[in-house]
Amino acid sequence: xxxxxxxxxxxxxxxxxxxxxxxxxxxxxxxxxxxxxxxxxxxxxxxxxxxxxxxxxxxxxxxxxxxxxxxxxxxxxxxxxxxxxxxxxxxxxxxxxxxxxxxxxxxxxxxxxxxxxxxxxxxxxxxxxxxxxxxxxxxxxxxxxxxxxxxxxxxxxxxxxxxxxxxxxxxxxxxxxxxxxxxxxxxxxxxxxxxxxxxxxxxxxxxxxxxxxxxxxxxxxxxxxxxxxxxxxxxxxxxxxxxxxxxxxxxxxxxxxxxxxxxxxxxxxxxxxxxxxxxxxxxxxxxxxxxxxxxxxxxxxxxxxxxxxxxxxxxxxxxxxx
Amino acid sequence: xxxxxxxxxxxxxxxxxxxxxxxxxxxxxxxxxxxxxxxxxxxxxxxxxxxxxxxxxxxxxxxxxxxxxxxxxxxxxxxxxxxxxxxxxxxxxxxxxxxxxxxxxxxxxxxxxxxxxxxxxxxxxxxxxxxxxxxxxxxxxxxxxxxxxxxxxxxxxxxxxxxxxxxxxxxxxxxxxxxxxxxxxxxxxx
Numbered sequence: 001x002x003x004x005x006x007x008x009x010x011x012x013x014x015x016x017x018x019x020x021x022x023x024x025x026x027x028x029x030x031x032x033x034x035x036x037x038x039x040x041x042x043x044x045x046x047x048x049x050x051x052x053x054x055x056x057x058x059x060x061x062x063x064x065x066x067x068x069x070x071x072x073x074x075x076x077x078x079x080x081x082x083x084x085x086x087x088x089x090x091x092x093x094x095x096x097x098x099x100x101x102x103x104x105x106x107x108x109x110x111x112x113x114x115x116x117x118x119x120x121x122x123x124x125x126x127x128x129x130x131x132x133x134x135x136x137x138x139x140x141x142x143x144x145x146x147x148x149x150x151x152x153x154x155x156x157x158x159x160x161x162x163x164x165x166x167x168x169x170x171x172x173x174x175x176x177x178x179x180x181x182x183x184x185x186x187x188x189x190x191x192x193x194x195x196x197x198x199x200x201x202x203x204x205x206x207x208x209x210x211x212x213x214x215x216x217x218x219x220x221x222x223x224x225x226x227x228x229x230x231x232x233x234x235x236x237x238x239x240x241x242x243x244x245x246x247x248x249x250x251x252x253x254x255x256x257x258x259x260x261x262x263x264x265x266x267x268x269x270x271x272x273x274x275x276x277x278x279x280x281x282x283x284x285x286x287x288x289x290x291x292x293x294x295x296x297x298x299x300x301x302x303x304x305x306x307x308x309x310x311x312x313x314x315x316x317x318x319x320x321x322x
Numbered sequence: 323x324x325x326x327x328x329x330x331x332x333x334x335x336x337x338x339x340x341x342x343x344x345x346x347x348x349x350x351x352x353x354x355x356x357x358x359x360x361x362x363x364x365x366x367x368x369x370x371x372x373x374x375x376x377x378x379x380x381x382x383x384x385x386x387x388x389x390x391x392x393x394x395x396x397x398x399x400x401x402x403x404x405x406x407x408x409x410x411x412x413x414x415x416x417x418x419x420x421x422x423x424x425x426x427x428x429x430x431x432x433x434x435x436x437x438x439x440x441x442x443x444x445x446x447x448x449x450x451x452x453x454x455x456x457x458x459x460x461x462x463x464x465x466x467x468x469x470x471x472x473x474x475x476x477x478x479x480x481x482x483x484x485x486x487x488x489x490x491x492x493x494x495x496x497x498x499x500x501x502x503x504x505x506x507x508x509x510x511x512x
Contacts, residue, residue, distance in 0.1 A: 071417065072417070073365075073417045073418075076365070076366070076369065108388075109388050109389070109464050109465055110388050110389040110392050110464075110465045113389065113393060113396060113465075114392045116396060116400075117392045117393070117395035117396035117399070117400055118395065120395075120396060120399070120400025120401070120404075121395065121399055121400060123400075123404060124372065124399070124403070124404070124407075127404065127407045127408075127411075128369065130411070131365055131410075131411060131415070131417075132365075132417070134417050142407075142411055143408065143411050143412070146404050146405075146407060146408035146411065147408065149404055150401070150404060150405060150408065153400065153401060157396075169465075170389075170465050171465075
């Protein structure tokens with residue numbers, strides 16, 4: 001009975017994190033963008049700096065009518081938001097935030113593979129939405145999503161493989177247990193490749209060609225309204241949390257930090273994740289959107305060779321150490 | 323994967339929860355696979371294929387082969403099906419029934435499928451007739467064990483496979499370059 005309680009408690013905590021942290025990232029995006037672009041944004045809801053605007057947006061989304069276009073494929077159309085969102089919940093289960101068994105939802109033996117595999121499934125949601133909407137802009141968005149995923153999945157995997165080689169394990173807590181500070185300069189190229197490819201997989205600017213609002217309205221999500229649309233947005237923010245958490249765990253040493261080794265490791269994890277999330281938002285307001293051919297070129301001619309070079313470097317150093 | 327034969331043979335008549343789950347997931351996978359080949363809606367076929375491939379991943383998990391299960395999801399659900407959907411979207415697969423989704427080869431295809439399935443089932447049953455997975459001991463399908471098997475006992479087949487894939491890759495490049503040099507103006511954005 002104790003086991004069941006333990007599992008239930010862990011899942012409950014992961015679910016609470018999943019519901020809460022993406023919203024914090026969303027709120028941070030509102031405020032950080034507003035400050036960087038020198039505009040106020042909504043300032044009234046809730047009083048202080050409009051902190052309740054996000055909740056108000058949520059209420060607005062719930063109230064809106066849930067419309068399915070007449071020509072659409074109803075069931076696929078309605079299922080798509082769930083397919084886009086749920087994988088990120090599953091991924092969160094496997095990300096360790098502190099040392100020891102207590103600070104991870106579930107230790108997964110092949111952690112890296114689990115995380116990357118399940119994240120890849122999330123894109124199916126966008127593809128389903130793009131096809132089932134019976135809208136040419138949605139279809140174009142779906143096509144671009146698929147092309148982008150095919151291009152950026154490979155460098156992401158290769159970069160992650162480099163860390164796995166360095167640590168000699170594919171389990172996420174195992175990698176962190178093996179982490180040394182000098183891995184940071186050693187794996188820095190892999191870290192950059194992983195982060196950039198992850199951004200592209202999430203379709204965040206500057207890689208937001210699939211939802212380019214000035215060209216194809218909102219890509220695969222054009223026909224969505226109300227709660228289902230909000231779920232897609234939530235999936236995007238959950239994706240940011242997962243990507244930043246993963247980059248932290250794989251490349252930045254997770255709970256390792258210069259001080260506070262006992263008991264405070266989780267603070268380091270959260271801090272690094274938060275800084276990365278800030279960078280994600282920062283990139284959104286500072287870079288223009290990449291064109292489709294530039295996107296593909298970046299993936300195939302820059303990121304993949306860099307990732308392969310990183311793997312070669314990892315192999316050489318690993319052999320030299322041994 | 324060799325599975326240590328447990329000292330005392332469990333019987334077929336008192337199935338454990340894992341075995342029942344294995345059977346049920348197997349049935350669901352089989353159902354999804356049948357729908358995949360019989361549905362008249364092209365994109366639905368691809369989506370049911372996701373269910374079938376995911377079901378197989380769950381079966382791997384139940385057989386303790388965790389690493390294989392995640393690779394199955396990564397490669398098949400995450401990449402192959404996405405590629406498939408990409409191709410289908412390029413053909414503007416219609417919503418609703420595609421009248422030309424049927425092929426005249428259906429009986430030949432069915433015969434080939436049944437033959438292949440019989441051969442595979444026969445081989446698997448013959449190889450693992452009375453072996454049982456020891457669930458109490460260390461995980462036998464862990465990444466560690468899989469890697470050791472792959473690179474200690476099966477290196478040659480593994481390398482042969484990678485050469486085969488390399489050949490396919492080069493072949494694909496050659497085929498797609500031919501188009502560009504020729505007269506046809508096909509847009510290949512990949």
